[in-house]
Amino acid sequence: MSTLIDLPIAELIKKIRKKEILSVDLITEAYDRIEATEPSTNAFITIVDRDTALENATAIDARSDLASLKLPGIPYVMKDAYLTRGVRTTAASKILDDFVPPYSATVHKRLKDAGAILIGKMNMDAWGHGASTENTDYGPAMNPWDLTRSAGGSGGGPAAAIAMRYASFGIGEDTGGSIRNPAAWNNITAMKVTYGRVSRYGAIAYASSLDTMGPTAKTSEDCALVLEVIAGHDPYDATSSAEPVPQYFDALGSSIKGKKIAVPTEFFTGLDPQIDALIRAARITLESLGAIVTDVSLPMLEYGVPMYYILAPSETSSNLSRYDGIRFGSGRDLFTNESKRRIMTGTYALSSGYYDAYYKKAQRARTLLRDAYTKTLTEFDAILSPVTPMMPTKPGVLLDDPVRNMMADLYTGLINIIGLPSLAIPCGFTKDNLPVGMQLIGGMFSESKLFAIGHAYQQATSWHTNKPPTLKE
Amino acid sequence: MSSTKPITKTDIAHIAKLANLPITEKQTEALTSQVGVTVEYVSKLQSLPTDGVEETSQVTGLENVFREDAIDTTRMFTQEEALANAKRTHNGYFVVDAVLEEK
Numbered sequence: 001m002s003t004l005i006d007l008p009i010a011e012l013i014k015k016i017r018k019k020e021i022l023s024v025d026l027i028t029e030a031y032d033r034i035e036a037t038e039p040s041t042n043a044f045i046t047i048v049d050r051d052t053a054l055e056n057a058t059a060i061d062a063r064s065d066l067a068s069l070k071l072p073g074i075p076y077v078m079k080d081a082y083l084t085r086g087v088r089t090t091a092a093s094k095i096l097d098d099f100v101p102p103y104s105a106t107v108h109k110r111l112k113d114a115g116a117i118l119i120g121k122m123n124m125d126a127w128g129h130g131a132s133t134e135n136t137d138y139g140p141a142m143n144p145w146d147l148t149r150s151a152g153g154s155g156g157g158p159a160a161a162i163a164m165r166y167a168s169f170g171i172g173e174d175t176g177g178s179i180r181n182p183a184a185w186n187n188i189t190a191m192k193v194t195y196g197r198v199s200r201y202g203a204i205a206y207a208s209s210l211d212t213m214g215p216t217a218k219t220s221e222d223c224a225l226v227l228e229v230i231a232g233h234d235p236y237d238a239t240s241s242a243e244p245v246p247q248y249f250d251a252l253g254s255s256i257k258g259k260k261i262a263v264p265t266e267f268f269t270g271l272d273p274q275i276d277a278l279i280r281a282a283r284i285t286l287e288s289l290g291a292i293v294t295d296v297s298l299p300m301l302e303y304g305v306p307m308y309y310i311l312a313p314s315e316t317s318s319n320l321s322r323y324d325g326i327r328f329g330s331g332r333d334l335f336t337n338e339s340k341r342r343i344m345t346g347t348y349a350l351s352s353g354y355y356d357a358y359y360k361k362a363q364r365a366r367t368l369l370r371d372a373y374t375k376t377l378t379e380f381d382a383i384l385s386p387v388t389p390m391m392p393t394k395p396g397v398l399l400d401d402p403v404r405n406m407m408a409d410l411y412t413g414l415i416n417i418i419g420l421p422s423l424a425i426p427c428g429f430t431k432d433n434l435p436v437g438m439q440l441i442g443g444m445f446s447e448s449k450l451f452a453i454g455h456a457y458q459q460a461t462s463w464h465t466n467k468p469p470t471l472k473e
Numbered sequence: 474m475s476s477t478k479p480i481t482k483t484d485i486a487h488i489a490k491l492a493n494l495p496i497t498e499k500q501t502e503a504l505t506s507q508v509g510v511t512v513e514y515v516s517k518l519q520s521l522p523t524d525g526v527e528e529t530s531q532v533t534g535l536e537n538v539f540r541e542d543a544i545d546t547t548r549m550f551t552q553e554e555a556l557a558n559a560k561r562t563h564n565g566y567f568v569v570d571a572v573l574e575e576k
Binding site for chain 2: 327
């Protein structure tokens with residue numbers, strides 16, 4: 001059954017501007033579906049009250065300047081890591097169970113100013129600590145494609161919500177794969193942006209030198225449209241870039257003929273054969289569209305996870321030290337075991353006598369990693385990579401096994417370490433009908449190029465239009 | 474630095490104190506093994522030669538980002554807003570546990 005939320009965001013905007021449909025229709029559709037199917041995925045931590053959302057939509061519908069709003073009346077969800085003034089924000093931790101932020105994240109403010117309608121704050125691994133939305137105090141988020149499996153993480157909630165067509169787009173936070181991993185496992189598209197491209201102001205920090213804020217939606221086209229609204233310099237985030245924001249949407253149509261794409265052979269050693277086969281098939285599609293795809297050697301993959309699991313826990317041990325239960329939130333005894341493990345690993349790596357061997361060593365390795373990728377990306381427009389080395393997992397598989405949990409970030413964590421943008425897009429299904437994604441990684445601030453390649457691929461394929469079994473009637 | 478010595482329960486208790494994390498005896502045991510496994514895994518990095526390589530702490534290329542030293546009234550909380558999420562307040566102040574002891 002086709003629904004309004006299946007339509008591209010650009011088409012919805014046109015219809016709303018022409019008054020062919022109302023924002024109220026869209027919001028009603030979203031809430032009807034949520035009420036009919038939740039808590040099957042447990043994607044939400046907090047659902048914005050239906051009447052409030054409808055009031056906001058009615059206010060948009062009544063405006064006479066719809067042409068000046070970039071996302072008039074479009075429903076969206078946010079990972080619960082973003083401060084939303086007056087709407088509870090938990091980071092999926094009981095520590096913030098009753099925290100109602102007195103201010104809003106810049107991303108939230110920009111979306112509100114653009115006319116978008118927030119409908120939910122979504123489930124995630126607490127503080128971003130995980131790859132399966134199991135490390136949450138609000139119950140795990142399950143995968144719409146197989147409700148006995150994980151929705152991925154840490155942003156499992158927003159991803160499941162887009163797959164379930166509860167909203168047109170979601171906003172995630174990617175520190176080591178938290179936008180891309182769940183996108184791959186839910187058959188949706190997501191952009192992990194260049195570090196500094198989108199303001200981090202008002203986003204609950206996991207690891208400050210790795211955290212990036214980005215869009216997730218059904219397609220590359222939808223993500224491009226949303227990124228145009230949220231990207232750009234913010235005086236409240238000193239690490240946000242003053243680099244001008246391109247017209248991502250307008251650049252989508254550009255041909256990918258002659259675009260050079262590198263495929264690192266190391267990335268495919270020991271990879272699950274089904275994921276391997278689907279990415280190889282995607283490579284052939286890209287070649288048929290005129291891209292020049294070449295095998296390359298890109299070393300250091302095996303050092304990505306060790307680097308990530310030194311840098312991220314170190315930074316999180318510092319960031320989470322602010323939760324002292326005095327000004328807001330509850331006590332530190334409420335951190336989950338997984339979060340305690342990360343805080344303690346980081347505290348250890350930063351402690352006297354070990355700092356040089358771990359943190360400093362990782363910062364040096366970071367330079368080498370960046371040099372290796374810069375070299376490849378000077379010769380190529382993008383790198384083609386798997387998103388995750390595994391299929392959506394069953395409960396307990398990752399949470400109870402620290403090493404396996406780290407390995408979930410094999411292809412994603414290292415990209416955050418060097419700040420590059422990466423587009424995750426659906427590239428097929430396993431024999432059990434589980435979705436698989438691929439990544440297109442580009443040079444700093446090359447989002448436009450990645451969107452164009454992703455768009456060309458999605459014009460030639462239809463994976464992204466497949467909906468979870470529960471939505472097929 | 475070569476391979477590191479294994480993490481003990483005493484180490485974990487010490488780190489927990491540094492990190493201000495209350496942990497139970499049972500958690501200490503689990504964390505000793507889990508933090509140990511994690512640290513052992515990331516120690517793989519020791520095999521990568523990095524002599525003479527400069528450190529990279531951030532990738533923005535930005536340095537010394539300043540702003541005017543001026544009050545931004547749009548970002549000011551009222552006292553009520555600032556205290557709204559605190560569990561313990563008294564006469565418009567946050568309440569904290571005593572940090573000094575009487576002699």
